[in-house]
Amino acid sequence: QQQVKQSPQSLIVQKGGISIINCAYENTAFDYFPWYQQFPGKGPALLIAIRPDVSEKKEGRFTISFNKSAKQFSLHIMDSQPGDSATYFCAASKRTPLVFGKGTRLSVIA
């Protein structure tokens, strides 16, 4: 019930393409769904987050799509750039410690 399943494990995208990372959760009590971005040698940093009262949230090139009935949410990175190459983690919580997915290593190649 506490798991968050993330896919794919790794992703290679051409510069300018769209990167899509998917997550699924089991606990319907979760009400906060963030995505974290981690560069090598750094701690994870919050990228964007959504609550289940909306189906989509956009911040610049980054969009979260949320499907409450399917218990799934995804991160879309539009116009992917080499600087977006990093590991991305989805997570979920309800005023508890975040439960993280296992991460997706994104490589954007020119």
Place this chain on the structure above:
Amino acid sequence: DVKVTQSSRYLVKRTGEKVFLECVQDMDHENMFWYRQDPGLGLRLIYFSYDVKMKEKGDIPEGYSVSREKKERFSLILESASTNQTSMYLCASRAGGSGGDTQYFGPGTRLTVL
């Protein structure tokens, strides 16, 4: 900006040693967390604390203990380090009550146990 600092970026210890990892946050956050990060396993919660002198076990507490004597400081202790505790350790903090859900992470400590 919230700042979470960890005492060491890299640490090398021998099997059986007692190891202290220190974490300090400067935003008066009530909640603090210790995770370990391993390739393919993501971030796994070791311990967390909602208040001074309070602690709760996470998903993988075995072999670890914690101490929170002051609000800004949360220490992770490996009583007798073992090679399977070689990992990246990440500390995080979060405001309490209605202060927000964002967890802020430190830069991590890469611990190698020989």
